[in-house]
Amino acid sequence: MSEFRDPSGGGATPIARLVDAFHRLPGIGPKSAQRLAYHVLRAPEEEARDLAEALMEVKRSVVLCARCQNVTTENPCRICSDTGRERVIICVVEEPLDVVAIERTGGFHGLYHVLHGVISPADGVGPEDLKIAELLTRIRDTDRDITEVIVATNPNLEGEATSMYLGRLLRPLGIRVTRLARGLPAGADLEYADDVTLGRALEFRQEV
Amino acid sequence: MPGRAPRVTKTEAIVIRQRRLGEADRIVSLLTPLRGKVDVVAKGVLRSKSRMAGHLEALTHVEVVLAHGRSMDVVTQAQAVESFTALRGDLDRLSAALYLAELADRFTVEHADATGLFTLLHSALVRLDRGDGQQVVTRTYELALLEATGFRPEWTRCLGCDLDVPAEGARWSAVEGGVIGAECAAKYPAAVPIDATALRVLRAYQSQPYEEAGRIRLTDDLAARLEQIMHSLMRAVAERELKSAAFVSAARHARVAEEAAEATGDEDDEAEALED
Numbered sequence: 001m002s003e004f005r006d007p008s009g010g011g012a013t014p015i016a017r018l019v020d021a022f023h024r025l026p027g028i029g030p031k032s033a034q035r036l037a038y039h040v041l042r043a044p045e046e047e048a049r050d051l052a053e054a055l056m057e058v059k060r061s062v063v064l065c066a067r068c069q070n071v072t073t074e075n076p077c078r079i080c081s082d083t084g085r086e087r088v089i090i091c092v093v094e095e096p097l098d099v100v101a102i103e104r105t106g107g108f109h110g111l112y113h114v115l116h117g118v119i120s121p122a123d124g125v126g127p128e129d130l131k132i133a134e135l136l137t138r139i140r141d142t143d144r145d146i147t148e149v150i151v152a153t154n155p156n157l158e159g160e161a162t163s164m165y166l167g168r169l170l171r172p173l174g175i176r177v178t179r180l181a182r183g184l185p186a187g188a189d190l191e192y193a194d195d196v197t198l199g200r201a202l203e204f205r206q207e208v
Numbered sequence: 209m210p211g212r213a214p215r216v217t218k219t220e221a222i223v224i225r226q227r228r229l230g231e232a233d234r235i236v237s238l239l240t241p242l243r244g245k246v247d248v249v250a251k252g253v254l255r256s257k258s259r260m261a262g263h264l265e266a267l268t269h270v271e272v273v274l275a276h277g278r279s280m281d282v283v284t285q286a287q288a289v290e291s292f293t294a295l296r297g298d299l300d301r302l303s304a305a306l307y308l309a310e311l312a313d314r315f316t317v318e319h320a321d322a323t324g325l326f327t328l329l330h331s332a333l334v335r336l337d338r339g340d341g342q343q344v345v346t347r348t349y350e351l352a353l354l355e356a357t358g359f360r361p362e363w364t365r366c367l368g369c370d371l372d373v374p375a376e377g378a379r380w381s382a383v384e385g386g387v388i389g390a391e392c393a394a395k396y397p398a399a400v401p402i403d404a405t406a407l408r409v410l411r412a413y414q415s416q417p418y419e420e421a422g423r424i425r426l427t428d429d430l431a432a433r434l435e436q437i438m439h440s441l442m443r444a445v446a447e448r449e450l451k452s453a454a455f456v457s458a459a460r461h462a463r464v465a466e467e468a469a470e471a472t473g474d475e476d477d478e479a480e481a482l483e484d
């Protein structure tokens with residue numbers, strides 16, 4: 001972003017800093033980052049303050065649910081404290097967005113557990129870097145009625161490795177471990193699956 | 209146009225890793241026979257309609273067409289030649305294969321001939337996929353990789369005096385890459401004792417043809433000791449932690465724990481049956 005450098009040589013200007021900050025967001029290229037930064041620059045001060053406060057608020061008030069590790073403003077989260085949910089089954093997902101995708105299908109009424117990633121040694125991510133210990137503790141202590149865990153990690157190599165590993169850890173606890181049915185295209189991301197396909201994959205899940 | 213560099217290349221490759229690039233694109237690291245390790249961009253593979261996604265997963269032997277881009281080549285076509293589906297369905301073999309791929313990644317130079325390393329990785333994946341022992345495949349691959357890259361470990365003669373070292377009472381050093389006899393122990397303060405049985409197996413793996421090496425029977429316990437020795441050697445040569453090595457061990461621990469739980473479960477059943 002050299003065109004935003006302070007001509008007096010004093011380092012990055014405030015606007016360059018803002019462009020850089022937008023550019024670091026997922027899906028924002030350099031052009032979009034510039035457009036957003038200039039939008040903020042032209043906008044009334046109130047709008048800028050709203051944005052800044054919303055950003056700070058989300059960092060202040062959003063925490064991880066102590067039970068399912070999903071992002072939440074209440075702890076435990078709304079799903080974990082909903083007495084209408086089936087408390088014998090947990091669906092394990094990689095990311096909070098996967099909970100949104102599965103809730104949208106309307107076909108699952110149990111509890112969730114968010115791993116916050118997937119086992120991927122090539123990216124330096126091992127089991128100890130995920131919320132796996134929390135899942136085991138939860139099943140042993142707080143959610144003792146669980147009989148089945150559906151591993152809804154993405155249908156790719158890392159997702160399969162994670163599901164097989166979880167199977168080895170959970171079966172000795174007397175848990176039935178299942179996997180989403182085939183039908184989701186190999187190598188694709190759960191986030192991009194349509195509701196019908198995802199709903200069907202949940203319904204026809206198979207033993208790991 | 210004669211004289212111009214070709215704008216596309218067709219090559220076979222083994223996908224050694226993938227990482228996310230933005231919303232739906234990926235950077236794919238390929239091990240190719242003639243150009244060594246090459247990082248290429250695969251566009252849109254995370255979307256569920258992408259036809260290339262399954263063909264570009266790690267541990268796939270693939271035929272790709274690459275278009276030359278300004279900073280990185282772009283994959284325009286990908287067709288799996290071998291997907292090694294059997295090894296993907298078994299956690300021990302899958303973790304072993306991921307480890308072989310990470311080693312290939314660490315030991316291969318970019319844009320240089322790698323025909324030998326390509327053949328090594330390919331045959332190791334074929335062997336794991338058809339059900340050969342995970343230990344013999346992994347250990348012989350590690351030793352061949354070290355040999356090919358100039359880091360051949362010395363399992364027989366003392367690093368200090370070049371005399372044959374008896375397996376019983378031998379010491380070894382991962383950083384020095386070999387064994388040390390009792391007489392020279394003082395010269396290598398960092399060396400540690402090495403299990404005699406494990407050392408004999410490593411000598412056999414290094415000197416015998418693969419088929420012979422495969423006949424050696426290993427207990428889970430001996431396999432764990434071999435693994436520990438070779439992981440520390442590979443870590444010392446690569447000069448870094450190998451996350452996939454830790455995952456191989458974690459997967460095995462989880463299997464052993466599950467088998468132990470099943471065994472106690474069976475004993476409980478038997479005890480109950482006796483009570484009845």
Ligand SMILES: [Zn+2]
Pocket residue numbers: 065066067068069070076077078079080081
């Ligand atoms: Zn929760």
